[in-house]
Amino acid sequence: MPAFPEIEKIKYEGPDCTDPLAFRWYDEGEVVEGRTMKEHLRFSVVYWHTFRGTGSDPFGAPTMLRPWDDGSESVENACNRARAAFELFEKLGVPFYAFHDRDVAPEGASLAASNKNLDAVVAVLEEEQQRTGVKLLWGTANLFSNPRYMHGAATSCNADAFAYAGAQVKKCLEVTKRLGGENYVFWGGREGYQNLNGTDMKRELDHLGAFFHMALDYAKQIGFDGTFLIEPKPKEPTKHQYDSDAAACINFLRAYDLTERFKLNIETNHATLAGHEMQHELEYAGHQGMLGSIDANTGDLLLGWDTDQFATDIYLCSKIMLVLLKYGLSPGGVNFDAKVRRESFEPVDLFHAHVGGMDTFARGLKVAAAIRADGQFDKFIQNRYSSWDSGIGAKVEAGGVDLPALEAYMLEKGEIDPNQSGRQEMLENLFNRYI
Numbered sequence: 001m002p003a004f005p006e007i008e009k010i011k012y013e014g015p016d017c018t019d020p021l022a023f024r025w026y027d028e029g030e031v032v033e034g035r036t037m038k039e040h041l042r043f044s045v046v047y048w049h050t051f052r053g054t055g056s057d058p059f060g061a062p063t064m065l066r067p068w069d070d071g072s073e074s075v076e077n078a079c080n081r082a083r084a085a086f087e088l089f090e091k092l093g094v095p096f097y098a099f100h101d102r103d104v105a106p107e108g109a110s111l112a113a114s115n116k117n118l119d120a121v122v123a124v125l126e127e128e129q130q131r132t133g134v135k136l137l138w139g140t141a142n143l144f145s146n147p148r149y150m151h152g153a154a155t156s157c158n159a160d161a162f163a164y165a166g167a168q169v170k171k172c173l174e175v176t177k178r179l180g181g182e183n184y185v186f187w188g189g190r191e192g193y194q195n196l197n198g199t200d201m202k203r204e205l206d207h208l209g210a211f212f213h214m215a216l217d218y219a220k221q222i223g224f225d226g227t228f229l230i231e232p233k234p235k236e237p238t239k240h241q242y243d244s245d246a247a248a249c250i251n252f253l254r255a256y257d258l259t260e261r262f263k264l265n266i267e268t269n270h271a272t273l274a275g276h277e278m279q280h281e282l283e284y285a286g287h288q289g290m291l292g293s294i295d296a297n298t299g300d301l302l303l304g305w306d307t308d309q310f311a312t313d314i315y316l317c318s319k320i321m322l323v324l325l326k327y328g329l330s331p332g333g334v335n336f337d338a339k340v341r342r343e344s345f346e347p348v349d350l351f352h353a354h355v356g357g358m359d360t361f362a363r364g365l366k367v368a369a370a371i372r373a374d375g376q377f378d379k380f381i382q383n384r385y386s387s388w389d390s391g392i393g394a395k396v397e398a399g400g401v402d403l404p405a406l407e408a409y410m411l412e413k414g415e416i417d418p419n420q421s422g423r424q425e426m427l428e429n430l431f432n433r434y435i
């Protein structure tokens with residue numbers, strides 16, 4: 001029995017269409033800058049919010065209506081859920097999905113039982129991938145929900161928690177490889193601290209570095225050659241997460257000699273929690289050659305937590321796409337790590353949410369491509385930095401100048417050339433012209 005019987009495959013109908021369940025901008029075959037929208041955007045649906053989100057919050061009980069799900073923690077229910085998930089992926093026309101090990105299969109009474117449950121559901125995922133052609137963007141192990149991880153996993157004060165986490169990652173790497181996953185993600189769920197006076201930060205970070213090296217070694221052993229991605233987030237659930245933002249993650253990866261196989265998975269709501277714009281995080285990771293993938297969502301300006309909402313802001317998505325076009329995204333994707341609101345409890349709301357997110361990113365892609373084609377911002381930047389193209393600027397960039405040389409230059413010249421206006425307002429107006 002289909003899980004979404006009233007919903008047909010979502011079609012592209014163009015900007016004038018008023019059907020809320022049609023794409024107005026996402027035309028997967030449309031070519032932008034030499035590649036199709038499908039190739040640029042590499043959309044992915046997340047299993048955890050879309051198929052495991054219950055709508056419960058700290059103040060209230062679950063609200064979601066999910067007729068295909070009997071609410072039990074049985075393997076049979078997990079297999080039915082997997083089939084419902086692929087029906088949604090197919091009807092949306094997304095090429096990818098992503099999961100945690102514990103989203104797809106129930107945790108058993110022992111590690112061995114959990115592994116067995118996972119194998120049973122992975123067989124269905126494999127079958128469904130073959131049937132539909134939908135691929136796995138990334139797998140990840142949930143190293144934060146079970147109480148054993150209350151102090152963290154790889155950074156726990158309890159060495160056994162580290163060991164359990166290692167065992168879980170081993171299995172999850174095997175499964176990700178079996179399903180042809182293109183990446184493997186580490187989000188440091190509770191890798192951080194609540195009280196620094198009770199924390200040996202250096203020791204915890206050394207453990208985290210060692211943990212990632214073990215993952216790399218095992219990937220090599222089993223022939224998994226996907227990209228490893230760290231997902232920065234500054235806080236929540238801990239007061240301070242070690243992977244707090246792109247710059248902190250890159251510094252950690254350099255310090256522990258991990259940059260060769262690791263990149264970053266940047267999430268919008270995490271960027272804003274860190275006090276940055278998403279564009280900042282993407283640009284920082286991008287110019288360091290560390291931009292791997294994005295978790296696409298948004299927060300709420302008036303709520304200070306990780307609300308994981310679907311992004312429908314054309315400005316935001318245009319700015320994101322501007323950076324993604326500059327640096328490229330593959331083998332990453334635009335992964336909707338987003339959940340429908342508690343009040344949007346019907347199955348059809350899952351479609352409204354994803355159709356809106358896909359359309360907004362498609363529109364952002366077109367806006368970004370138009371900006372790039374026009375070249376006005378590039379011209380502005382080129383002109384703004386023109387003092388570096390000749391004279392003292394060019395000499396500094398070439399590397400042959402020391403402080404005495406700068407002194408001699410300034411003693412002779414007397415005062416700097418006049419500054420030019422930053423034209424902030426003109427730049428904001430210019431961006432609006434493309435929306």
Ligand code: XUL
Pocket residue numbers: 048100140185186187231233267295306337
């Ligand atoms: C948590 C978060 C996770 C990761 C995967 O804020 O974003 O869902 O994406 O563990």
Ligand code: CO
Pocket residue numbers: 187231267295337
């Ligand atoms: Co995420």
